[in-house]
Amino acid sequence: MPAAPSAPLGGRQLKQRLRRIQRRQALRAFALLAPLMLFLAVNFLLPITLMFVRSVDDPDVRRVLPRTLAAISNWDGLALPSNEAGAALLADLGAVENREDLSRAANRLNYDINGFRSLIFRTARSAGRIDATHAMDALGALDQRWKDIETWGAVKRAAGPTTSFYLLGALDMKKNAGGEIHRVGSERAVFTLVLARTLWISLWVTLLCLLLGYPVAYLLATIPSNVANILMILVLLPFWTSLLVRTTAWVVLLQTDGPVNGALRWVGLIDQPLQLIFNRVGVYIAITHVLLPFMVLPLYSVMKSLGPTTMRAAISLGAHPFTAFLRVYVPQTMPGVFAGTLLVFISAIGYYITPALIGGADDQMLSYFIAFYTNETTNWGLAGALGVVLLMMTAVLYLIYSRLAGGAGPRWA
Amino acid sequence: MAGVVSALRANALHETEMDAAPSTAPAFVEFSDVCKSYDGETLAVAHVDLAIGKGEFVTLLGPSGSGKTTSLMMLAGFEAPTSGDIVLAGRSVSRIPPHKRNIGMVFQNYALFPHMTVAENIGFPLSVRGVGRETVRQKVDRALALVRLSGLGHRRPTELSGGQQQRVAVARAVVFEPDLVLMDEPLGALDKQLREQLQLEIKRIHSDLGVTIVYVTHDQSEALTLSDRIAVFNGGGIRQIGTPMEIYERPLNSFVAQFIGESNRLDGRVISRNGDRCRVQIGADATIEARAVAIGDVGCSTSVTIRPEHVVINPPPGGWDNVLTGLIETIIYHGDHARAQLRVADSQVFTVKISDPRNASALKTGETVQAAWRASDSRALDPDPAAGAAP
Ligand SMILES: Nc1ncnc2c1ncn2[C@@H]1O[C@H](COP(=O)(O)OP(=O)(O)OP(=O)(O)O)[C@@H](O)[C@H]1O
Ligand SMILES: [Mg+2]
Numbered sequence: 001m002p003a004a005p006s007a008p009l010g011g012r013q014l015k016q017r018l019r020r021i022q023r024r025q026a027l028r029a030f031a032l033l034a035p036l037m038l039f040l041a042v043n044f045l046l047p048i049t050l051m052f053v054r055s056v057d058d059p060d061v062r063r064v065l066p067r068t069l070a071a072i073s074n075w076d077g078l079a080l081p082s083n084e085a086g087a088a089l090l091a092d093l094g095a096v097e098n099r100e101d102l103s104r105a106a107n108r109l110n111y112d113i114n115g116f117r118s119l120i121f122r123t124a125r126s127a128g129r130i131d132a133t134h135a136m137d138a139l140g141a142l143d144q145r146w147k148d149i150e151t152w153g154a155v156k157r158a159a160g161p162t163t164s165f166y167l168l169g170a171l172d173m174k175k176n177a178g179g180e181i182h183r184v185g186s187e188r189a190v191f192t193l194v195l196a197r198t199l200w201i202s203l204w205v206t207l208l209c210l211l212l213g214y215p216v217a218y219l220l221a222t223i224p225s226n227v228a229n230i231l232m233i234l235v236l237l238p239f240w241t242s243l244l245v246r247t248t249a250w251v252v253l254l255q256t257d258g259p260v261n262g263a264l265r266w267v268g269l270i271d272q273p274l275q276l277i278f279n280r281v282g283v284y285i286a287i288t289h290v291l292l293p294f295m296v297l298p299l300y301s302v303m304k305s306l307g308p309t310t311m312r313a314a315i316s317l318g319a320h321p322f323t324a325f326l327r328v329y330v331p332q333t334m335p336g337v338f339a340g341t342l343l344v345f346i347s348a349i350g351y352y353i354t355p356a357l358i359g360g361a362d363d364q365m366l367s368y369f370i371a372f373y374t375n376e377t378t379n380w381g382l383a384g385a386l387g388v389v390l391l392m393m394t395a396v397l398y399l400i401y402s403r404l405a406g407g408a409g410p411r412w413a
Numbered sequence: 414m415a416g417v418v419s420a421l422r423a424n425a426l427h428e429t430e431m432d433a434a435p436s437t438a439p440a441f442v443e444f445s446d447v448c449k450s451y452d453g454e455t456l457a458v459a460h461v462d463l464a465i466g467k468g469e470f471v472t473l474l475g476p477s478g479s480g481k482t483t484s485l486m487m488l489a490g491f492e493a494p495t496s497g498d499i500v501l502a503g504r505s506v507s508r509i510p511p512h513k514r515n516i517g518m519v520f521q522n523y524a525l526f527p528h529m530t531v532a533e534n535i536g537f538p539l540s541v542r543g544v545g546r547e548t549v550r551q552k553v554d555r556a557l558a559l560v561r562l563s564g565l566g567h568r569r570p571t572e573l574s575g576g577q578q579q580r581v582a583v584a585r586a587v588v589f590e591p592d593l594v595l596m597d598e599p600l601g602a603l604d605k606q607l608r609e610q611l612q613l614e615i616k617r618i619h620s621d622l623g624v625t626i627v628y629v630t631h632d633q634s635e636a637l638t639l640s641d642r643i644a645v646f647n648g649g650g651i652r653q654i655g656t657p658m659e660i661y662e663r664p665l666n667s668f669v670a671q672f673i674g675e676s677n678r679l680d681g682r683v684i685s686r687n688g689d690r691c692r693v694q695i696g697a698d699a700t701i702e703a704r705a706v707a708i709g710d711v712g713c714s715t716s717v718t719i720r721p722e723h724v725v726i727n728p729p730p731g732g733w734d735n736v737l738t739g740l741i742e743t744i745i746y747h748g749d750h751a752r753a754q755l756r757v758a759d760s761q762v763f764t765v766k767i768s769d770p771r772n773a774s775a776l777k778t779g780e781t782v783q784a785a786w787r788a789s790d791s792r793a794l795d796p797d798p799a800a801g802a803a804p
Binding site (some may be wrong): 086121126312313314315316317319320321323324327328332333334 | 427489490491512513514515516517518520521523524525526527528531537538585589597700
């Protein structure tokens with residue numbers, strides 16, 4: 001734009017020009033952001049949305065048993081449904097053409113009540129031979145379970161198109177035929193236990209990382225930088241090898257006749273080899289090792305910016321070095337502590353491979369079950385619901401945490 | 414500075430060339446032959462002897478890297494002397510850990526605690542001493558009033574200006590009534606006006622509280638304004654200790670003469686000595702007379718220092734002990750005065766201050782002029798140790 005001092009701009013013209021410049025800047029910013037936005041939308045928002053959808057979507061039974069569901073839509077769940085419902089069921093099952101659909105619906109009902117799958121196939125096979133006028137009695141005669149209110153309750157619960165079945169299930173809860181929510185029996189209540197275990201393991205890993213990482217970060221921040229650089233490489237070493245390699249390395253190290261036990265025995269600290277693997281100890285060791293850099297790096301970056309003068313000032317003002325450390329140094333590192341613990345805790349909550357390879361049956365975390373339901377039983381509804389629970393828990397903890405952290409908390413914006 | 418100089422003129426007549434030790438009272442802080450080396454090769458502080466009386470305001474003044482901070486850190490306890498001893502209130506500090514020395518310290522970069530409010534910062538030295546909450550509050554209020562920051566106690570240090578932060582640092586260093594306050598270039602980061610204002614406040618606090626202050630600066634005018642005595646550092650050692658007047662009027666070596674204020678320095682050789690006067694040969698064919706402050710025997714080399722304001726250009730004849738012919742190189746106008754730079758006696762640089770700049774307009778570069786001064790205004794210093802003759 002040529003400079004034209006001879007033609008001063010009118011107020012309106014100036015505004016227009018300014019707006020044009022701003023528009024161009026906004027466009028530029030958008031162009032720069034667009035690839036990342038697209039990437040996030042495809043790889044982050046889409047999967048999460050699908051996970052949410054899966055956790056409440058319930059189309060399978062609807063497709064196969066439309067008449068049955070219509071017949072029991074007003075059923076109160078207190079007594080067995082009327083004969084009409086039985087007749088509708090027989091009609092539906094008799095009319096199924098696609099075995100695949102039937103199989104899917106049977107699976108869905110089987111998630112609710114074990115053995116429902118075989119019940120459906122068995123009933124479907126006999127459907128053509130049963131007289132519809134006394135359908136309920138005939139069904140009861142065919143299989144006792146059709147006389148159970150809860151069997152019909154399960155059918156009604158699967159009515160769709162959306163359901164709370166999976167989300168309740170992820171919290172070990174269930175609706176009965178009457179629509180009341182109750183906790184499932186303790187023999188089937190696995191997920192709250194797993195959830196608690198996941199939190200517990202993550203909490204311990206976070207504490208261990210903080211206890212191990214804080215002194216390391218302090219050392220790194222206070223020694224001459226040439227030595228610090230070498231030590232920093234050691235801290236970052238875990239990042240250089242794949243997670244799988246590191247985890248299997250721990251298996252080798254920690255096994256009963258592995259080097260760790262060997263060394264302990266050689267030193268004479270133990271007589272019998274310690275069980276360090278396929279139990280909780282191994283899980284703590286391996287996850288802590290993997291996540292330690294996430295604690296050290298934020299702490300280090302905060303500590304590096306502090307310098308020795310505030311500590312010196314505190315000591316010269318009469319504080320014992322230990323008091324000065326606690327009252328002056330540590331509070332100034334709190335942003336690093338909050339950032340580090342948050343990173344480690346949230347990473348730990350989602351851990352999967354390490355406990356799967358190093359932990360025992362009682363050390364598996366929530367992600368293991370998500371993977372299990374996704375890959376093994378293809379119960380994607382429950383996998384999605386568990387994912388939603390994990391996500392919600394993380395979000396709630398983050399909110400509480402950032403509230404607690406107040407001004408010292410990490411500022412992502 | 415001109416005012417100070419003329420006021421000192423009378424004093425200069427009956428000077429003694431001795432370090433004026435504050436004498437009578439026993440020293441409150443005493444460095445004896447203190448050395449410090451960081452790398453085992455060079456001495457950051459070399460053979461420092463320094464005695465500071467109770468209630469004194471002593472400034473360590475010197476160029477960058479001359480060992481001022483190191484000396485202060487040894488006194489505060491954050492560095493240990495490599496050799497020698499420091500005594501504080503009659504006790505050798507080597508056995509007192511830093512937090513028990515009862516020293517208030519003000520750092521160049523304030524070193525306020527960012528996570529505490531101003532009041533908590535100032536109350537910190539009290540609370541670590543177990544002082545009760547109510548007493549802390551009262552003392553903090555009083556300290557805030559002392560530095561004229563009443564009402565800002567609830568703010569965070571980041572919500573204050575640089576000058577206000579520095580005042581908080583001062584309040585924090587004096588609130589627990591320490592025996593000794595150390596200040597390491599506390600005003601270094603501030604602009605000139607604020608610096609002068611805070612200098613006055615520090616001076617006022619010193620006289621109000623009667624506390625002993627050791628102050629570090631490399632700003633000579635700050636040192637002259639504030640101090641009871643100044644220790645001039647160079648190369649890790651003290652070059653001279655004395656009151657501002659002594660340091661300015663009676664420098665004992667050409668480093669001090671040139672570092673404090675401004676001095677011309679003419680290098681030459683002693684050719685005769687007569688009581689407290691001597692005659693020095695400078696260049697091939699010029700001799701001048703000067704006070705024999707610190708010189709060796711006849712034949713030794715020496716440096717003669719003359720302040721530019723004591724030199725007159727093209728004086729009315731008669732009554733001048735020294736007159737040199739010089740060639741004007743440059744004339745620089747400074748508003749209230751002008752400066753002429755001459756080459757005299759085998760092209761040694763020589764500056765003259767012309768107090769009325771209107772007189773300078775008569776002078777032209779390249780012109781030959783006469784520069785004259787009294788022998789009593791010039792000092793022959795720096796006996797050459799190589800000549801093997803000590804004064
Ligand atoms: N921690 C240290 N390690 C090694 N050498 C140091 C250290 N601190 C200071 N020195 C060296 O000691 C000498 C004196 O330093 P000191 O900090 O005492 O100077 P200073 O007079 O305070 O200078 P300034 O006015 O620049 O602050 C310098 O040569 C410096 O390089
Ligand atoms: Mg310094």
